[in-house]
Amino acid sequence: MIDDQAATNTPQRTNGYRFSVRFFCEKPFGYQLREKLYYQRLPLNRTTLTARQTDNRQLFNNAGFSRLLVVWGITFIAVLICLGVTLLLIERSKQVVVPIAPPLPPATANPSDTPPEPQEVNLFLLDATTLTLVPIKTERRLHRELTLRLRQVIRALIQETPPNFRNTIPRGTELNEVYIDSQQTAYLDFSSHLTDGHIGGTTAEFLTVTAILKTVFDAFPDDIKQVQILIDGEEVKTIAGHLNLSQPLRLPQ
Structure with a gap:
């Protein structure tokens, strides 16, 4: 029991x-x-509890220190990698050869920008003593384009009247426009003052037309073969009623 x-x-x-x-x-x-x-x-005594707590702290401290070592190691490796990449880029940049640009060729002047050289032009005017047409030499900076050169020469003829000479073109006459066709015919378009202001007479009309023709053919012997005189863009039969201007004119051989 x-x-x-x-x-x-x-x-x-x-x-x-x-x-x-x-x-x-x-x-x-x-x-x-x-x-x-x-x-x-059963309740544990204080000595056993303290020992276990101490062991736990040591384990925790050891684990934290291990984690810290791992973090430091990873950081150190990352720093080494960044440093290596930086050094590699610096070394490659030193090896890059920058091509040297070839020297620029000397600037050549554009022919259209440089002013043309003065050229000698003969303007046919009436000698007041002999009453004949004589060439008066003058220097002009003529344009390279043919039509513009022709305009410059005819305007110089209209405006030029040195002492002891007379201009056979009436004072105040204007040159409206000039044209040159494929047949090398030059069309000179004058203002109506060429006819309205003319003094008239066969000789005076002959001298006016001849002065224009001689000036043109002397300045452009290879570029112009004949000349047609126009008044305000229209063909005219005569200037003063004596010479026929309805057709292009040439100088007699």
């Missing part, structure tokens, strides 16, 4: 744990013995 009181009150220790065994008698159909085991954790 087991003493119920002894079994109930006597604790048993196993590996730091205390077990209590109690016996209860239930008798719905008689006495039946059951054993119930109650498990209770």
Whole structure:
């Protein structure tokens, strides 16, 4: 027989744990013995708890230090990689050869920008003493384009009247425009003052037309073959009623 009181009150220790065994008698159909085991954790003493806490701190400190070492190692490796890449780029930049641009050729002057050289031009005017047409030499900076050169020469003839000479073209006459066709015919378009201001007479008209023709053919012997005189853009039959100007004119051979 087991003493119920002894079994109930006597604790048993196993590996730091205390077990209590109690016996209860239930008798719905008689006495039946059951054993119930109650498990209770024994309290730890202070020395054991302190030792375990110290061990935990050491483990935690060791783990933190290991993580710190890993972070430092990764950072150091990254710094080394960045430094190596930087040194490599610097070395490559030193090896790049920058091509030297060839020297620029000396600037050549554009012919259209340089002013033309003065050229000698003969303007046929009437000598007041001999009453004949004589060439008067003058220097002009003529344009390179043929039509513009012709305009310059005819305007010089209209405006030029040195002492002891007379201009056979009436004063105040204007040159409206000049044209040169593919047949080397020059069309000289004068203002109406050429006819309205003319003094008239066969000789005067002949001298006016001849002065124009000689000046043109002397300045452009290879570029112009004949001359057509126009008044305000229209063909005219005559200047003063004596010479036929309805057709292009040439100098007699």
